[in-house]
Amino acid sequence: MSDELKNVPVNKRKKAIRRLGVIQDFEQFRAEIEREQVISKREAVILYAKGHDVTRPTLWRWLLRYKDHGLMGLVDNRGGGAGMQISQQAWELFKSMWLDERQLSVKLCRQNICYINKNESKGWVIPRLAAFYRLIDKNIPPAVQVLHREGINAYKNKYAPYVQTDPDSIEPGQIWIGDHCQLNCWVRDRGRWIRPWITAWQDMRSRTIVGFYINSSPNQSTILLAFKRAIEKYGPPEKVKIDNGRDYDSQVWTGTTKARRKALLKKGYIDENLVAGIYAMMDIKVSFAIPYNPQGKGPLERWFDTLDQQFTKTVQTYCGKDTKRRPEALKEVLDDPEIIRTAFGIERLDEKIAKYTDIYNRTVHNGNGMKGRTPQQVINSRKSRRVLAEGVIDLLLRIWSPELKVGKNGVRFRHVYFGQFNSELLAMQGKKVRAAYDPDDLRQLYIYDARTWRLITIADQNRLIGYGKPVPEEALRFAMKAKSRAARIARDYRDTRLTADTNMMDLTMKAMDDAAAEKKTEEPKLLRPIRTPMDGQVREHKRREAVKAVRKAAGAENIHTVLDIDFSALKKDKFEMVDLELFKDDG
Template identity: 55%
Template sequence: MNPTTVNIKKAAHLLDMTERHVCRLCISGELIGAFKHGRSWHIPISAHPKLSGVKSPDDLSAELDMLDIPANKREAGLKRLGLIREFEDYAARMVQGGKNRTESKQLFCSSHKIGVRSLSRWLTRYRDQGLIGLVDTRGGCAFISQMISPEAFETFKAMYLTPQQLTIKTCWQNISFINTDQLKGWTIPTYATMVRHVSRQIPLTASVLHREGLAAYEAKCAPYIESDPDSVQPGQIWIGDHHQYNCFIRHRGKWIRPWITGWEDMRSRMVTGWYITASPNQTTILQAMRRGIEKLGPPDSVKIDNGKDYDSQMWTGTTKQRRRALKAGYIDERAVAGIYAMMDIGISFSRPYHPQSKAIERLFDTMDVQFIKTIETYTGKGTDRKPEDLAAALQEWGVNLVFFHLD
């Protein structure tokens, strides 16, 4: 916690005065609220702006006119400052008379008909921010963006927009400490105000890019063209991908998580072909495609993954390196000598690590939620969702279960 008082030595250093001169100011009452306990003087940090590392109230009062603050809120802030100064003088007299500061606060609030919590909050905000902290910022006032010093906000952004992903609260505490420790004189808002300020002043795109990296930015924020299923006919375009089920099955004496290779019609969302295997490869793609073609006939074109199985030279007739060099998302049929070209099927490729470009991902998620979760060997989507007793259960079940072969 921040101290509410300082001793003579600390005050002399902060005020750039001699200790003797600070003592005279305490005795004369010029440092409002200073009181003597035993042989030591205790000076409230609200007695002088330099003691708390903020600008002087007079300087801030002059700045209030520049912040477009409504007149009623400006007057209310100045009134609260007057109450704080009056309380500090009252508390000093009460402490010298044998009362403690808490009792003094209760008596003062009772006589002035204000809440103890309200006065405590005003004292804290005045200590941390100066006069600007006593201004009511509710109602979305236009001056919110000017309640933090530009240099302070630049220091905040240098801490916040990093791969370390420091929280807003940590960065806010750091700049508050720097302000007090180095006597920067910055204006810093409360934590709640800082959270609102960050959400308004730092775009989500910038936050994701600097804190989570380029891959996260492209997945979450980069622009993309939405597919329009209504613009194609049923059976015209198929979308294909691999997916590993979030459950275990017994295969050849071992527990494995099976894979499905699937093809889905873009317009109707019908699963046209599928094949379940222990490990996906070019053969499983061929098997799934074969099932779909035997039942429904070949599509006009396919939209496939950028994985090494789907865009291999056997299927596309060209290597991934060469295809990327063309800088095109669609390969002309005349340049393709693979299986798709042999069947007169056009090809387009999904963007790597971009689930928006593969509608079949939604089908896999639906299967996981509605079916895979009902299986006793369900593993969860991540280690944090994995059942604690799964390993012991697999070991016990493996003794009595029948072995299955996916071939």
């Protein structure tokens, strides 16, 4: 008994022993009653409590604790002290169970170690449940808890240290950061409520919001439009830091798919000849942010929070970041006819955010490297600015296709064919091209050589004819002329006059004969004999065949001398022997 309570303070140890005495007295009391009548344990507890200085709930609790945990279960754990005492082995086992991504509850882990303690007679000191929460707070650092229970990504986001950059090592306008964010408000779009998205680009050094675009959902078009706005005003950057999402990290921008880029990264490099997207065409280097890493795009992430605090919360239809922060009257607001009539649409919201970003860029910042200047002042302090040739930005910032193969009916893009009778594409059949287009007008594609990016042609969308419907005469004449023109272009590739008077058979035979005569005689190759069981038996076979032939001659069965026969073949060699070892089975 003393060994079990050796780590318990003396006063609590004495109290636990007194409680054990009460339990033993109760068991004796119950045994005496049961000699006279059948009674349940609960009824016995009620009778005992009436005649002794202990309440029924207290006695019942002591009985259960003693049954589950032995004498340690009777220790008063209130106020710390013994309650914070736990055997080292029990604590290590608890940590192993609780610090797991399956996220078992404290109660369940304690229950498990209590079972092991009882079933295997470990004799561990195990405190009550509330003490475990205090032990966790006191002995397991929050970073350790997050790492083991939530995973490495959560740990990196919340607790992992990150590399701090020197703001003065970056020139204003040198690096831009791009990302999407859904705004926490509702706007009207096409007669319904939606939560709009903002696509934004921010200069990393000056924190200037260089460009943005508002739309119902983020996509490649919103990135293009936001990027175009930024370049028109500030010129292109030298480098961009972008998300790993499918919109920013797409073949339109990088010139290669994410899977291919990952394969190249595994080899330790990215082949710049393969990365021929929009960034590369403007000589912009690309840096991909680590997925789910807020430090990767920190300044822009913080600006989205600032936008929410200073602007979005002032919108009447603000909905909060989550259900906990959602205004209670939001449903009534969205159902109000007057609010529906006066609510922001995407265009009006875009105008308001444009005004806000202008104010933000002219507001003094005291953050790292800002030195009390505004973002606009910092970006205006750059020594040089990159520029594009006039008109180039409109050509570059379109939607670009992956590589397409030219077929009989032109190129197939987004389930639509283009350039069916285009003479330039007819000459490119079987070759790879790229296409660029205006997202608002898919009636035509600009076709470029996939390798050199040279403009080949502008291909119109193919004209389709309804199955089983009469074809207009004008359309039929156009199609027939186009087919004839295509065939004529193909025929014109050959000048038949050059071979009109040529005997092709004679020419071919002479050329083949000349090519055969020019071939050098091959030197004899080294011969490698192969031994077989028939080695040395060839002459014997010939002799026996000759003898058989002579004896089969009509009326000559007994003749031993025959004229005109090579008798040397009938002569048996005296010393010709067969190597019987060759006939042995390998087994």
